Amino acid sequence: MNTGVTETVVIIVGAGPSGLSTAASLHRLSIPYVILEREDCIASIFNNKSYDRLHLHLTKQFCQLPHMPFPANFPSYVPIKDFLKYLDDYASHFKINPMFHNFVKFAKYDEDRKKWKVEAEIVGGRSAEEEGGVRWYEGKFLVVATGETSDVFIPAVDGLSEFKGEVIHSTEYKSGERFENKKVLVVGAGNSGMEIAFDLSNHGAKTSIVVRSPMHILSRWSTNLGLMSLASMPLHLVDSFLVFVNTIMYGDLTKYGIQRPKEGPFLMKVRDGKYPVIDVGTVKKIKSGVTEVKEHKRRWK
Ligand SMILES: Cc1cc2nc3c(=O)[nH]c(=O)nc-3n(C[C@H](O)[C@H](O)[C@H](O)COP(=O)(O)OP(=O)(O)OC[C@H]3O[C@@H](n4cnc5c(N)ncnc54)[C@H](O)[C@@H]3O)c2cc1C
Numbered sequence: 001m002n003t004g005v006t007e008t009v010v011i012i013v014g015a016g017p018s019g020l021s022t023a024a025s026l027h028r029l030s031i032p033y034v035i036l037e038r039e040d041c042i043a044s045i046f047n048n049k050s051y052d053r054l055h056l057h058l059t060k061q062f063c064q065l066p067h068m069p070f071p072a073n074f075p076s077y078v079p080i081k082d083f084l085k086y087l088d089d090y091a092s093h094f095k096i097n098p099m100f101h102n103f104v105k106f107a108k109y110d111e112d113r114k115k116w117k118v119e120a121e122i123v124g125g126r127s128a129e130e131e132g133g134v135r136w137y138e139g140k141f142l143v144v145a146t147g148e149t150s151d152v153f154i155p156a157v158d159g160l161s162e163f164k165g166e167v168i169h170s171t172e173y174k175s176g177e178r179f180e181n182k183k184v185l186v187v188g189a190g191n192s193g194m195e196i197a198f199d200l201s202n203h204g205a206k207t208s209i210v211v212r213s214p215m216h217i218l219s220r221w222s223t224n225l226g227l228m229s230l231a232s233m234p235l236h237l238v239d240s241f242l243v244f245v246n247t248i249m250y251g252d253l254t255k256y257g258i259q260r261p262k263e264g265p266f267l268m269k270v271r272d273g274k275y276p277v278i279d280v281g282t283v284k285k286i287k288s289g290v291t292e293v294k295e296h297k298r299r300w301k
């Protein structure tokens with residue numbers, strides 16, 4: 001079913017923080033745009049796919065969106081509830097009305113007409129007629145703001161299909177409450193995995209975590225200082241400082257199965273898109289043996 005073409009100047013794909021920032025900036029300059037979002041709300045990963053204890057991992061000055069600061073009474077590490085309220089206020093303030101249920105499948109630049117043509121499939125719409133329908137958008141510019149982490153991935157692990165226990169993806173995890181006294185294995189030691197392991201352990205679950213690759217674990221305050229220093233210091237110096245300080249603070253973690261990579265934390269972020277882990281207390285749990293690290297030995301298929 002083809003329901004016609006919507007013409008605009010800028011087509012934004014994704015209504016997460018990046019898409020919203022782009023929309024607000026265009027609104028201020030009175031440049032027409034549409035913002036297409038496959039889900040039914042803004043900032044879907046924060047609204048629907050995050051856990052209860054989440055506070056932003058960076059201090060507030062690094063997380064507010066352009067043209068509208070966080071309210072002055074926000075704490076340094078903004079809780080998810082406050083962040084969601086801020087994003088709602090942000091969208092209302094800049095009159096951002098995303099086209100929800102629009103899952104962008106295809107975009108092509110037409111050289112002759114100097115325009116982008118974007119195809120969106122209607123998903124999760126309210127009526128059966130709408131479902132699976134296609135809408136077209138045309139614009140001079142295309143901004144892809146679909147995020148780095150918005151697609152769920154569960155690797156094909158040997159034996160997973162025969163496993164009798166419950167398996168959930170981190171996006172379905174809300175709290176450790178219902179796991180008290182249960183054995184839980186967290187696969188993946190990124191920021192989500194490490195914080196979920198911490199939360200499980202706080203709720204009395206017998207928690208282990210699988211670590212596959214070397215990783216940088218940084219304390220909150222040193223990350224903050226590092227980010228501030230980037231304004232005036234070259235990246236490799238900031239990296240050296242971070243590795244030095246955090247090695248002293250955490251000591252040798254190799255005996256717990258955690259190795260530090262040779263490259264610095266910010267270099268790995270900039271070059272490979274790999275985030276350092278910002279410690280919310282998990283390292284202490286690991287050192288005291290409450291949370292066990294299992295080194296990854298078998299390869300995922
Ligand atoms: C535990 C944890 C803590 C974090 N803490 C911080 C922090 O303190 N500070 C910080 O800045 N960041 C933090 N992040 C990272 C945060 O997730 C990103 O900064 C932020 O979500 C990026 O916003 P975005 O708009 O680029 O992408 P996203 O928030 O991923 O938004 C992308 C949007 O695009 C939509 N989309 C995707 N594909 C399509 C498509 N084909 N068609 C239509 N719509 C589509 C998605 O549904 C989604 O709504 C944290 C992440 C985690 C997991």
Ligand SMILES: *[C@@H]1O[C@H](CO)[C@@H](O)[C@H](O)[C@H]1NC(C)=O
Pocket residue numbers: 040041047048
């Ligand atoms: C996601 O969260 C928003 C805000 O709470 C809600 O309106 C929406 O229905 C949720 N969507 C899904 C798919 O759970």
